[in-house]
Amino acid sequence: MESLSVREIFRNSNSYFDQTIKVSGWIRTSRLSKTFGFIELNDGTFFKNIQIVFDDTLHNFKEISKLPISSAITVEGKLEETPGSKQPFEIKATTINIEALSSSDYPLQKKRHSLEFLRSIAHLRPRSNTFSAVFRVRSLVAYAIHKFFQERDFVYTHTPIITGSDCEGAGQMFRVTTFDMNSVPLKDDNTVDFSKDFFGKETNLTVSGQLEAEAYALAFRKVYTFGPTFRAENSNTSRHASEFWMIEPEIAFADLEENMALAEDMLKYIIQYVLNNAPEEMEFFNNFIDNTLLDRLNNIVNSEFGKITYTEAIDLLKKSGENFEYPVEWGCDLQTEHERYLTEKIFKKPVFVTDYPKDIKAFYMRLNDDNKTVAAMDLLVPGVGEIIGGSQREERLEILEKRMEEMGLNKEDYWWYLELRKYGGVKHSGYGLGFERAIMYITGMSNIRDVIPFPRTPKSAEF
Amino acid sequence: MESLSVREIFRNSNSYFDQTIKVSGWIRTSRLSKTFGFIELNDGTFFKNIQIVFDDTLHNFKEISKLPISSAITVEGKLEETPGSKQPFEIKATTINIEALSSSDYPLQKKRHSLEFLRSIAHLRPRSNTFSAVFRVRSLVAYAIHKFFQERDFVYTHTPIITGSDCEGAGQMFRVTTFDMNSVPLKDDNTVDFSKDFFGKETNLTVSGQLEAEAYALAFRKVYTFGPTFRAENSNTSRHASEFWMIEPEIAFADLEENMALAEDMLKYIIQYVLNNAPEEMEFFNNFIDNTLLDRLNNIVNSEFGKITYTEAIDLLKKSGENFEYPVEWGCDLQTEHERYLTEKIFKKPVFVTDYPKDIKAFYMRLNDDNKTVAAMDLLVPGVGEIIGGSQREERLEILEKRMEEMGLNKEDYWWYLELRKYGGVKHSGYGLGFERAIMYITGMSNIRDVIPFPRTPKSAEF
Numbered sequence: 001m002e003s004l005s006v007r008e009i010f011r012n013s014n015s016y017f018d019q020t021i022k023v024s025g026w027i028r029t030s031r032l033s034k035t036f037g038f039i040e041l042n043d044g045t046f047f048k049n050i051q052i053v054f055d056d057t058l059h060n061f062k063e064i065s066k067l068p069i070s071s072a073i074t075v076e077g078k079l080e081e082t083p084g085s086k087q088p089f090e091i092k093a094t095t096i097n098i099e100a101l102s103s104s105d106y107p108l109q110k111k112r113h114s115l116e117f118l119r120s121i122a123h124l125r126p127r128s129n130t131f132s133a134v135f136r137v138r139s140l141v142a143y144a145i146h147k148f149f150q151e152r153d154f155v156y157t158h159t160p161i162i163t164g165s166d167c168e169g170a171g172q173m174f175r176v177t178t179f180d181m182n183s184v185p186l187k188d189d190n191t192v193d194f195s196k197d198f199f200g201k202e203t204n205l206t207v208s209g210q211l212e213a214e215a216y217a218l219a220f221r222k223v224y225t226f227g228p229t230f231r232a233e234n235s236n237t238s239r240h241a242s243e244f245w246m247i248e249p250e251i252a253f254a255d256l257e258e259n260m261a262l263a264e265d266m267l268k269y270i271i272q273y274v275l276n277n278a279p280e281e282m283e284f285f286n287n288f289i290d291n292t293l294l295d296r297l298n299n300i301v302n303s304e305f306g307k308i309t310y311t312e313a314i315d316l317l318k319k320s321g322e323n324f325e326y327p328v329e330w331g332c333d334l335q336t337e338h339e340r341y342l343t344e345k346i347f348k349k350p351v352f353v354t355d356y357p358k359d360i361k362a363f364y365m366r367l368n369d370d371n372k373t374v375a376a377m378d379l380l381v382p383g384v385g386e387i388i389g390g391s392q393r394e395e396r397l398e399i400l401e402k403r404m405e406e407m408g409l410n411k412e413d414y415w416w417y418l419e420l421r422k423y424g425g426v427k428h429s430g431y432g433l434g435f436e437r438a439i440m441y442i443t444g445m446s447n448i449r450d451v452i453p454f455p456r457t458p459k460s461a462e463f
Numbered sequence: 464m465e466s467l468s469v470r471e472i473f474r475n476s477n478s479y480f481d482q483t484i485k486v487s488g489w490i491r492t493s494r495l496s497k498t499f500g501f502i503e504l505n506d507g508t509f510f511k512n513i514q515i516v517f518d519d520t521l522h523n524f525k526e527i528s529k530l531p532i533s534s535a536i537t538v539e540g541k542l543e544e545t546p547g548s549k550q551p552f553e554i555k556a557t558t559i560n561i562e563a564l565s566s567s568d569y570p571l572q573k574k575r576h577s578l579e580f581l582r583s584i585a586h587l588r589p590r591s592n593t594f595s596a597v598f599r600v601r602s603l604v605a606y607a608i609h610k611f612f613q614e615r616d617f618v619y620t621h622t623p624i625i626t627g628s629d630c631e632g633a634g635q636m637f638r639v640t641t642f643d644m645n646s647v648p649l650k651d652d653n654t655v656d657f658s659k660d661f662f663g664k665e666t667n668l669t670v671s672g673q674l675e676a677e678a679y680a681l682a683f684r685k686v687y688t689f690g691p692t693f694r695a696e697n698s699n700t701s702r703h704a705s706e707f708w709m710i711e712p713e714i715a716f717a718d719l720e721e722n723m724a725l726a727e728d729m730l731k732y733i734i735q736y737v738l739n740n741a742p743e744e745m746e747f748f749n750n751f752i753d754n755t756l757l758d759r760l761n762n763i764v765n766s767e768f769g770k771i772t773y774t775e776a777i778d779l780l781k782k783s784g785e786n787f788e789y790p791v792e793w794g795c796d797l798q799t800e801h802e803r804y805l806t807e808k809i810f811k812k813p814v815f816v817t818d819y820p821k822d823i824k825a826f827y828m829r830l831n832d833d834n835k836t837v838a839a840m841d842l843l844v845p846g847v848g849e850i851i852g853g854s855q856r857e858e859r860l861e862i863l864e865k866r867m868e869e870m871g872l873n874k875e876d877y878w879w880y881l882e883l884r885k886y887g888g889v890k891h892s893g894y895g896l897g898f899e900r901a902i903m904y905i906t907g908m909s910n911i912r913d914v915i916p917f918p919r920t921p922k923s924a925e926f
Contacts, residue, residue: 003716123882153470156605158915161624175644205625243623253487424534453679
């Protein structure tokens, strides 16, 4: 007999009632009496367990009764409806075979564990309810992102991880090297001779694939990246990881308006996809992690996002009478407290803030006619603040070069990026979505370490 | 008026005949006479160009006539059928607006360029026919892989890129560090003090996510990874890159047979997906890159893959009378010449070779009862040789520990991997598919540098 997945049984239970079926999985919990017992079996394909009932007519009743939690078994038996019970059905076992024993010191016993403790057993935590839900949702969000862009004929572009350049002209980076650290080759002037390193030059881990994505957008019109990016900042917060994934769409023949429309469509699409495809997990998050979650997400899906310029936002914040920790002045960067006030108190829905002062934004953003602001946009969402940042890119070669000079960037390092402006470099726009920030937002989890299977943070690269 | 994509026009041309439409794109070529001209316009959304006809009734006829290749324009005009012509239809332009000029030194002029030259302009090469086809197919294959696994309820697992361990216990790795290379901290014994590095230990770029994927398969039953992996080997061949992407599915409650069935289904699925979704690109590859391509791919989709043990394969190779460069003996690793002989001459279709000698395979592969071979499988395909390698994993703790001792691996480094065997570590299997190898196979491209947008190889990390 072929095994069924627990997902298949829950999704199509009507097809299996009163039939003998076979299922394999791991014991999550069991309750026992002298002559019969119950097992909650989970096979990993579905958030919920299936209940197994067995009794002493089994030849190995005693053995089965003693199985430690997390032992793996294969059960054959009849699927029976259980009206009035907590669970909708159960399997009356006729045979139970042991697939693999667990040891009685299995760390994930019934009692609740702290998230901190569970991080120390990252190889086992996906077997818990919380992390089973988090990492299934993570998988579904990743797929929803691909599906959204592919359905719109975007080309998925794999930008390089190891890079000789630094997209933002800032940010601490990890070096990649094959040097023997005990004898790094030096030049005559005692500086490091990187020409002897693996790639013949200094190389780092990428902080963004945007510049390369621009090259591809000017070939394919619509592209997106989805890959790992890195920050070597020594910031031990609940919102920063040294290694995280980022999505960066880039569209040619598109201005900031079209960029915002794409971001809004994308965010609604992925949230709706998860609500449709992981209802059990989302209900769990709403019950146990954040009971405003479903309201918040439904609000996003159903509202038209607001729009406001940075200058207008500063005015509103100044007029608010609110006592912010960081004072508000035109020219300052918005802090999370300002962002949350705008989206939670003023708009009560997601809002795009546009046209930031050029001095607080990156060199590649398109200068507005006022010569003071750039065609940037940040999307702020309730409960979080900024979740997406993007801009129209500066396509005018002279202005771009001038900005780079003002910011002290070496134009030679960007020769190919500048060339894109020479050969049919039409207007184009794009944005970045931090994948883990999105997962935190969609699950309600508040520490980035709890939405990455094996997180990397300062002083921590276990597993 | 809304712009249409060239893809939309080609796919649904019937809906637009004799209507006025608007389209934006880049000039690929143009032909001119005194009073009229033709432009081949490409907007990146479709492999083929759309033909624009214009004449001197345009107010800017002279300006348009002089536009260099790769300038961007927006055209309005009527879509007209052109029976008997090379192209099925054309747009009779009523207005043409210039979106962005190109410079007349644009490097991608009409004449054919060598692949080597095009590598030196990796930021522009996706605008050529060959690379437009390669990178659209790359995107589609990536999506087909996600679609295949997600439709089967596999959980996409992001395994770490920066790692403190080394999956295969071998292979040269890139170090990741934030040390100042000019003053690396040393311990009293003059060895490097890695406790002072960013992660508090030695860290490298991953060579495989398999071990972590196993942890997740024992939670979710069916998982897959799809991410970048790295090799710091100084091998400058057409088949090796320092940075490439890999797909690694891992399934619990599954033996080697189910593993092979999954690999066969997956490979057929992604090939069929590309044949269905990129017919123009695939026809181009068949005409200009490898004229056996479509036959070869159709053969894969339609044949049941062969199966043979390593021991049987060695016998067949010895009996073949073929004069191999590398002599064949039981215990030797199969070389590409052997692999191709098996799949091309003997089977004439893809074939799985199973049960290799334990001494030439990794420590984690399951030991067979003969105590000499392991439950490994390699999939060999005509024209290439090995494209997939996998195995059933050793789930028996004592045997796994013994293998690790024999191979000189430090068990403490693998504490969590070993623990998976203690807590319900059922039989499980998985395999790895090198993404770029698959793209080379599906496109017929023979150099891995030509299927990666910005390839990284020894002494080369440009862009």
